[in-house]
Amino acid sequence: xxxxxPVKYEINSYNEPLVEMKDSLSLAYKEQRIQEINKExxxxxxxDDPEKAQAKMKLLGSxxxxxxxxQRLLTEKxxxxxxxxxxxxxxxPSYIPEAKEMLETFKTHFEAIRIKTLLxxxxxxxxxxxxxxxxxxxxxxxxxTSMLFRMYxxxxxxxxxxxxxxxxxxxxxxxxxxxxxxxxxxNAYGLLKSEHGVHRLVRISPFNANGKRQTSxxxxxxxxxxKENLDVEIDEKDLRIDTYRSSGAGGQHINKxxxxxxxxxxxxxxVVACQNERSQFxxxxxxxxxxxxxxxxxxxxxxxxxxxxxxxxxxxxxxxxQIRSYFLQPYQLIKDTRTGEEVANAQKVLDGGIDPFIxxxxxxxxxxDKEAQN
Numbered sequence: 001x002x003x004x005x006p007v008k009y010e011i012n013s014y015n016e017p018l019v020e021m022k023d024s025l026s027l028a029y030k031e032q033r034i035q036e037i038n039k040e041x042x043x044x045x046x047x048d049d050p051e052k053a054q055a056k057m058k059l060l061g062s063x064x065x066x067x068x069x070x071q072r073l074l075t076e077k078x079x080x081x082x083x084x085x086x087x088x089x090x091x092x093p094s095y096i097p098e099a100k101e102m103l104e105t106f107k108t109h110f111e112a113i114r115i116k117t118l119l120x121x122x123x124x125x126x127x128x129x130x131x132x133x134x135x136x137x138x139x140x141x142x143x144x145t146s147m148l149f150r151m152y153x154x155x156x157x158x159x160x161x162x163x164x165x166x167x168x169x170x171x172x173x174x175x176x177x178x179x180x181x182x183x184x185x186x187n188a189y190g191l192l193k194s195e196h197g198v199h200r201l202v203r204i205s206p207f208n209a210n211g212k213r214q215t216s217x218x219x220x221x222x223x224x225x226x227k228e229n230l231d232v233e234i235d236e237k238d239l240r241i242d243t244y245r246s247s248g249a250g251g252q253h254i255n256k257x258x259x260x261x262x263x264x265x266x267x268x269x270x271v272v273a274c275q276n277e278r279s280q281f282x283x284x285x286x287x288x289x290x291x292x293x294x295x296x297x298x299x300x301x302x303x304x305x306x307x308x309x310x311x312x313x314x315x316x317x318x319x320x321x322q323i324r325s326y327f328l329q330p331y332q333l334i335k336d337t338r339t340g341e342e343v344a345n346a347q348k349v350l351d352g353g354i355d356p357f358i359x360x361x362x363x364x365x366x367x368x369d370k371e372a373q374n
Contacts, residue, residue: 001087001088001091001095001096003096004084004087004095004096004099007080007084007099007100007103008084010103011077011080011081011084011103011106014077014106014110017110017114018073018074018077018110021070021073021110021113021114021117022070024117025066025070025113025117027066027067027070030063030066030067031067033059033063034060034063034064034067037056037059037060037063038060040056041053041056041057041060062186066113066116069109069112069113070113072109073106073109073110073113076102076105076106076109077106079102080099080102080103080106083095083098083099083102084099087099111359115359115362116187118362118363118365118366119187119190119191119362121190121193123189123190123224123226124187124189124190124193125186125187125189125190126188126189126190126224126225126226126227127182127183127184127185127188127189127224127225128182128183128188128189128191128192128193128222128223128224128225129166129180129181129182129183129222129223129224129225129290129293130152130180130181130182130183130192130195130220130221130222130223131178131179131180131220131221131223132145132148132149132176132178132179132180132218132219132220133145133177133178133218133219133221134171134175134176134177134178134216134217134218135198135216135217135218135219136216136217137201137214137215137216137217138207138216139171139172139173139174139175139207140201140205140207140208140214140216141175141216141217141218142171142173142174142175142176142177143171143174143175143206143207143216144175144199144201144216144217144218145171145175145176145177145178145179145218146171146174146175146176146179147175147201147350148199148218148220149176149179149181150350151349151350151351151352151354152181152183152192152195152352152354153352154351154352155352155353155354155355156183156185156352157352158352159185159191160185161183161184161185161188162183162184162185163181163182163183163184164181164182164184164276165179165180165181165276166180166181166182166273166274166275166276166286166290167179167180167260167262167273167274167275167276168180168246168275173207174207180272180273180274182225184225189222189223189224189225191358192222192358193222193224194357194358194361194362194365195220195222195354195358196220196221196222196323197219197220197321197322197323197324198217198218198219198220198321198322198323199217199218199219199220199322199323199324199326200215200216200217200322200324200325200326201215201216201217201218201325201326201328202214202215202325202326202327202328202329203327203328203329204328204329213329213330217321217322223290223293223294223297224293224297225293226293226296230292230293230296231296232292232295232296232299234265234288234291234292234295238265238266238267239263239264239265239266240263240264240266241261241262241263241264241284242261242262242263242264243258243259243260243261243262243280244258244260244262245258245259245260246259246260246275258280259275259277259279259280259283260273260274260275260280260283261273261274261275261280261283261284261287262287263284263287263288263291265291265294265295268295268298270291270294270295270298272287272288272290272291272294273287274286274287274290322337323336323337323338324336324337324357325337326346326349326350327346328346332344332345332346332347333346334346334349334357336357336360336361338361338364339357339360339361339363339364340360341356341357341360341361343356343357
């Protein structure tokens with residue numbers, strides 16, 4: 001059938017990408033590891049160390065997910081090819097919508113797995129520590145920061161991840177001056193690293209009495225939460241430790257005591273804070289962990305360009321430094337200045353629909369890395 005020729009051509013175009021994907025996923029190795037772990041878990045003493053056993057089971061589940069996901073792609077492709085053959089032998093208009101639907105399903109599943117193959121960075125599988133800072137724009141910028149916090153909160157929830165607010169500082173009139181939160185879950189850092197940079201909002205500000213259009217900025221910094229023992233020495237003389245009363249949610253106890261802790265590393269100017277825990281000691285420990293991670297990355301990545309890949313370039317939170325612009329007036333459009341990705345449905349993005357930008361960034365970064373190697 002002539003109407004199905006484009007479908008046939010498109011599904012055939014995936015032959016080589018599927019072979020490349022199989023290599024990227026290292027499926028032969030993963031199938032071998034599945035057999036090894038299954039054999040290990042059959043041993044009588046397999047659960048003597050519950051923590052180790054659970055880690056193995058988690059790894060087993062991840063390996064199976066990759067293998068089964070790829071096998072599902074092959075099956076979907078074969079099923080569509082069979083349908084196309086049937087359509088050639090017995091032309092029937094009912095085959096057309098069915099074939100197109102099967103193709104779209106295959107493409108969706110293929111893209112989801114392909115994105116996963118791009119998450120191969122050293123820290124991509126870590127949890128993420130995200131900090132938002134209001135920049136140029138006054139109260140409007142603080143409101144914009146709270147809008148971004150809401151956007152990421154919805155994204156985290158939609159992806160079945162977990163969020164823990166570590167520190168939050170309210171604005172005087174509205175919004176947030178800053179907020180630090182941790183996102184826990186598989187590949188949290190690998191996905192959210194695309195968000196580091198300055199985010200620009202253009203809209204008619206509700207805080208402008210003249211109803212004029214206003215531009216405001218907020219900076220997003222994303223760091224991996226590295227769990228390994230870090231080779232970092234910190235001299236107590238280099239630290240300024242301040243305590244203060246928490247400003248965020250947490251009940252009477254957290255608001256009546258100066259349990260929040262802010263640590264400033266004087267030689268580098270790095271500032272970390274935590275107010276989520278109930279005691280000052282717990283908050284100090286959490287903030288100290290975050291400081292160690294930042295200093296470890298600074299020590300490991302001496303080259304400025306390499307450093308920017310991990311923690312984002314430290315730039316002024318103002319015009320000209322934005323990675324993404326969010327236009328709400330006079331028209332709706334959100335555009336990433338790095339990848340060129342655009343979404344016209346601004347509300348959908350602000351409700352957490354940032355996946356198109358994350359996926360576009362991962363592809364863009366992979367292409368840049370490939371070009372750098374050639």
